Every structure is written in C-alpha cells, then in structure tokens.
Amino acid sequence: MSCSRMENKILGYVDGRLKEGERLEMEKHLLTCGACHLRVNEFRSVHALLDELPMIEPSAAFDLRVRARVAAEPAKQSWWAWFMPSPRVAFVASMLLLGMVWIGSYNPVSISTPIDQDDVPVLENYDVISSFEPLTELSQAVPADEADQQSQDM
Amino acid sequence: MLDVKAGDEQSFALLLHRYRSPLVNFLYRMVRNREQAEDLAQEVFLRVYRAREDYVPSAKFTTWLFRIATNLALNSVRDNRYQRMEISLDAPVTVDAEDGDEKTLDVAEKRPNIEQHLVEDVQRKMIRHAIEKLPEKQRAAVLLHKYQELDYGEISKILECSESALKSLLFRAYETLRVELAPLVAQQTRQ
Numbered sequence: 001m002s003c004s005r006m007e008n009k010i011l012g013y014v015d016g017r018l019k020e021g022e023r024l025e026m027e028k029h030l031l032t033c034g035a036c037h038l039r040v041n042e043f044r045s046v047h048a049l050l051d052e053l054p055m056i057e058p059s060a061a062f063d064l065r066v067r068a069r070v071a072a073e074p075a076k077q078s079w080w081a082w083f084m085p086s087p088r089v090a091f092v093a094s095m096l097l098l099g100m101v102w103i104g105s106y107n108p109v110s111i112s113t114p115i116d117q118d119d120v121p122v123l124e125n126y127d128v129i130s131s132f133e134p135l136t137e138l139s140q141a142v143p144a145d146e147a148d149q150q151s152q153d154m
Numbered sequence: 155m156l157d158v159k160a161g162d163e164q165s166f167a168l169l170l171h172r173y174r175s176p177l178v179n180f181l182y183r184m185v186r187n188r189e190q191a192e193d194l195a196q197e198v199f200l201r202v203y204r205a206r207e208d209y210v211p212s213a214k215f216t217t218w219l220f221r222i223a224t225n226l227a228l229n230s231v232r233d234n235r236y237q238r239m240e241i242s243l244d245a246p247v248t249v250d251a252e253d254g255d256e257k258t259l260d261v262a263e264k265r266p267n268i269e270q271h272l273v274e275d276v277q278r279k280m281i282r283h284a285i286e287k288l289p290e291k292q293r294a295a296v297l298l299h300k301y302q303e304l305d306y307g308e309i310s311k312i313l314e315c316s317e318s319a320l321k322s323l324l325f326r327a328y329e330t331l332r333v334e335l336a337p338l339v340a341q342q343t344r345q
Contacts, residue, residue, distance in 0.1 A: 011325055017306070038343075039332075045342035046331050049281055050300050052274075058178040062192055066170055066199045073203065 006036050014043045166206075170199060173216075176302060177223055183297050184227035185234065186286055194230060198223045213311060220302065221312045224294050231290045277338060284334040292327035299324055 006029055012018045013026045030037045177198055182191035201222050209218075285293060291313060298309045310320040332339055 007325060008321060011321065011328060041343050042332050042339050043328055045339045046328055046335060047300065048342055049277075049335055049338055050285075050296075050331075053183075053278060053281055053285075055175065055179050056182055056188065058174050058195070059188075059192060062174060062178070062195070063170060065192075066174075066196050069196060069200050070166070070203050073200070 003033060003036055006033075010036070010040060010043060014040060014047065166203060169202070173219060174199075177219070180220070180223060180297055180302065181227055183285060183301070184224075184290070184294060185230050186282075190230065194223070194226050197226055214308060216302070216304065217308045217311050220298060220304070220308075224298070224312050228290055228294065280335060280338060284331050287334065288327055288330060292323055292330070295320060295323050296327045296331070 006026070009018060009022060009026055013023065018026060030040060174195065177195045178191055181194045181198075182188055185191055185194065198219065202219065285296065288296065295309060295313060298304050298312060304312070306317050306320055310317045313320060313323075315323070
C-alpha cells in the first residue's frame, strides 16, 4: 500500500472502523513506513487532545423554556376543524343547509293529481300556429339602442 | 419518536432529557456562544415537536435530529459572520469561557499560584481556537465524528454529501488540527 492510498484509510484505522483485510494491510504498511506511523500517532494525539474539552451543562431553565415554547404552539387542527370555527356556527350552518334542501325539494305539483297529457289545450294547434303566414309579417325585434334612437326622432 | 408521534407527551420529555446535553454541546462548539447555542437547541426541539405527526422513521432519529441542528448551526454561523464584519476593529477580543460566561481574553492571566491550571486553560483555548478556525462544514463533521461518535454513513446524511466526500472532509479537518496543534500534538505523542 502506498502512502497516498494510506491517507484515505488513516482515519478509519485510528477509529477502528476498517475491515479486517484493510486493517492488516495498513499494519503491514506501518511496519515499514516511519512517516505514516508518525502520522497515525499524531492523529491519535489530536483525538486525545479533543477529549480535553469539557462538556457544558444546559442551563437550569433550558427544559422549562422548551416546554413553554412547545405549550405555546397552536394545536394542530384538521381541515374540518378549520372549516367549522365553532360548534354554534356549525349548528346554525347545518340548520340553514337542511332548510334550503327541504325548500328546494318541496314540489306542490307532485302533491296534486297528475294531469292527463291529452287534456293540455295549449299545444293543440301548434302545427297550425307555427306555419301561420301572417305572423311572418310582424316587424322584427329591434335592438334597444336603435329603439331609443327611433323614439328620440319621433 | 414514534411514541411522540402517537401523542405521548411523556416520550417528548424523555427525548428532551436524553438529547438536550449532546445538542447544546454540539451547538455551543459550532456557534461559540452559550446563549445562542441554547436558543438554537430549543429551536431544534420545537421543530421536532412540530414535525412529529409527519415523522417517518426512514433514518435513525439521531441523524434526523442532528441534521436539523447542523442546518440551524451553519445558518447561524453564516449570519454571525456577517454581523462580526460590522463590529469595530477596536472592540476587545472576547472568547467564551468553557463555563459559558463571556470574558475578555487575557493572554497573560496573572495567576502564578495555579500554574498547572493556567497551562490547561491555555491548552483548552488553543484546542477551541483550532476547532473554531476550521471551515464550518469541516467543524460540524469533526464534532459529529468525535463528540457524537456517529458513523460515517450518518454524518454523510446529516451533511448531505457522499461517504467518500465525508472521509476526505474529515481527513482534511484532522490534518488542519494536527498542524494547528503541532506543539501540543508533539507533546502528547511523546507521552
């Protein structure tokens, strides 16, 4: 193993995270390479030095502050809860909806006696009326602005 | 976390108890200010609480937790950098003491009777400064690797990089520390 290849493995070796084969290969290299051997020892020293930094303890009020912030969080609501801001409004809204549905479905014709289609006189002479020639002589509908113009002229 | 998702408030208290110290320490070493570190740690817990219902255990909880913490810390470090640029160059240099109190950096502290204590204090300052000088991503990688003892896979997910990129990042970081702390390293290696 060359020294440049060793660089990629040195940290894993110091951490003890190399695979068995890699570790053996590294140790074989270290036996013959003083520079890499020194570097491994220096990396171990860096690790040991970093251990010298003491841990700090969170302040006594830390938990209380977190709990207070969590308690201040608005409760998560479902979309239905958003749609219905209060039970009273929900009740009134549903009553109104029910009333509208009831009024909409009320059909007085359906209560009265059904009408026989043969008794309907309106459509009796429809063919005659639709082909009644004098009706074509009636003046055509005039647009509103033209009608205003005509009335002003008069 | 799955219990928290199910609405168990007691489980959230357990999470808080278990992770508050590692989180505060990690954030403190990232931002170098105790008050700010605690504020950020609170924010992390708040985000965990907010996201509880959407939580999917696709990765380890610690990975998810430290990913939130790292993102907050990196943003904070970048914001602070811009703020520091506005501070007058005449202002006295201050560092955070390990107990969390801000104090003026006194290079020649006059405490002759506690020489050993002074030497240790100077050593710690050197180590803290060496870590502080690392680029923020390298610093986060070292802190997660050294103090949280997370494996390469977890750290690479937190820092959103490949495992090989992480190994390279860590190698560069430890190399920098080795050079920065050369006098201490030589002393330590001899022991």
